[in-house]
Amino acid sequence: MSGSTFGTLFRVTNFGESHGPAIGCVIDGCPPGMELSEADIQPELDRRRPGTSRHVTQRNEADAVEILSGVYEGKTTGTPIALLIRNTDQRSKDYGNILQTFRPGHADYTYWHKYGIRDPRGGGRSSARLTAPTVAAGAVARKWLQQKFGTTFVGHMTQLGEIAVPFESLEHIPNNPFFAANATDIPRLEAYMDELRKAGDSCGARIDVAARNVPAGLGEPLYDRLDADIAHAMMGLNAVKGVEIGAGFASIAQRGTVHGDELSPEGFRSNNAGGVLGGISTGQDITVSIAIKPTSSIRSPRQSIDLQGQPATVETFGRHDPCVGIRATPIAEALLALVLMDHALRHRAQCGDVRVEPGPIPGQA
Numbered sequence: 001m002s003g004s005t006f007g008t009l010f011r012v013t014n015f016g017e018s019h020g021p022a023i024g025c026v027i028d029g030c031p032p033g034m035e036l037s038e039a040d041i042q043p044e045l046d047r048r049r050p051g052t053s054r055h056v057t058q059r060n061e062a063d064a065v066e067i068l069s070g071v072y073e074g075k076t077t078g079t080p081i082a083l084l085i086r087n088t089d090q091r092s093k094d095y096g097n098i099l100q101t102f103r104p105g106h107a108d109y110t111y112w113h114k115y116g117i118r119d120p121r122g123g124g125r126s127s128a129r130l131t132a133p134t135v136a137a138g139a140v141a142r143k144w145l146q147q148k149f150g151t152t153f154v155g156h157m158t159q160l161g162e163i164a165v166p167f168e169s170l171e172h173i174p175n176n177p178f179f180a181a182n183a184t185d186i187p188r189l190e191a192y193m194d195e196l197r198k199a200g201d202s203c204g205a206r207i208d209v210a211a212r213n214v215p216a217g218l219g220e221p222l223y224d225r226l227d228a229d230i231a232h233a234m235m236g237l238n239a240v241k242g243v244e245i246g247a248g249f250a251s252i253a254q255r256g257t258v259h260g261d262e263l264s265p266e267g268f269r270s271n272n273a274g275g276v277l278g279g280i281s282t283g284q285d286i287t288v289s290i291a292i293k294p295t296s297s298i299r300s301p302r303q304s305i306d307l308q309g310q311p312a313t314v315e316t317f318g319r320h321d322p323c324v325g326i327r328a329t330p331i332a333e334a335l336l337a338l339v340l341m342d343h344a345l346r347h348r349a350q351c352g353d354v355r356v357e358p359g360p361i362p363g364q365a
Helices: 037-046 090-100 109-113 121-124 128-149 170-175 187-197 226-235 248-252 329-352
Strands: 011-015 021-028 063-065 079-088 152-160 205-212 242-246 286-292 302-305 309-313
Touching: 011 128, 021 128, 037 063, 037 128, 063 248, 063 286, 079 128, 109 121, 121 128, 128 309, 128 329, 152 170, 152 187, 152 329, 187 302, 205 329, 226 242, 226 286
Parallel strands: none
Antiparallel strands: 011 021, 021 079, 063 079, 152 205, 205 286, 242 286, 302 309
16 A cells, blocks of 8 residues: 655654554664664653543553664664554454445545455554554654754644633643643533533544744755645644644735734744745744544444445444544644654755854744
């Protein structure tokens, strides 16, 4: 199957199925000499892991990562890094009733028409289970970027279904199951999810993610723009139906006198561009928002067709997230890290000797 490899110089190939024996990825292009162990990767996987609250799928996976290659005596060798995550809690029998039908909103119909065969167990290759290797690879990229530039990543939920989640403090993010930068509204969000689960329904979410301490100059003009590659990566995340960079769609209503980020000797005075101008990073925070659709696998009966094109009623009985956006924050952070890692290596390869001084100080005045 094509479409499983991402990146140019920092390349990640994702493999596996939701109910296969294991999932994982192969990272090619990681610079040698960086200290790396499972302990560097596991915390990010634990943030994404299923079964961590009553509001997500109760599939009980440890998501324990194993490094199979590319590391010797605790350091990366520059050769391919293979990461393996074993599946331990599959319940394929839950999908026996959909072998002959197509779930509305799911990839069943399109996979069948493209390949003439599909793996219905948990969605097979189209399952959000396959985001775990992405998070693992992102952890490797995050460590290199942090050591090289001091780059850090932070994401949080800003909307759950119809409920906007006001920003209070980033300190609240690790203290609730929604990755919300909020403490006041958590009981309301929990009650909303409990109601959805009882109704056999689902909802979408909005996630904001930012990268800080990003060097200026990453990205290329036209077809390899940094923002275009970010959008490409984010749209590769299951259930994402929209991506905004910076002000995004709000820029439609802005005047040029507002949207254009003015500069001063101290730096930029605003960041409507989201840290990217002309497809190249400005040195400001890279800011991205993603819209995630409601989970397609729900218990409520839905009308569909079977393999013969006849009418059918579909009910899904597997263990699913009523909102896949709840666990999407660490995945979005990982995808942004992978894009920036790839562009950092590409910039180093072509423009590593470029020196521009003096120049405006990145950030906001």
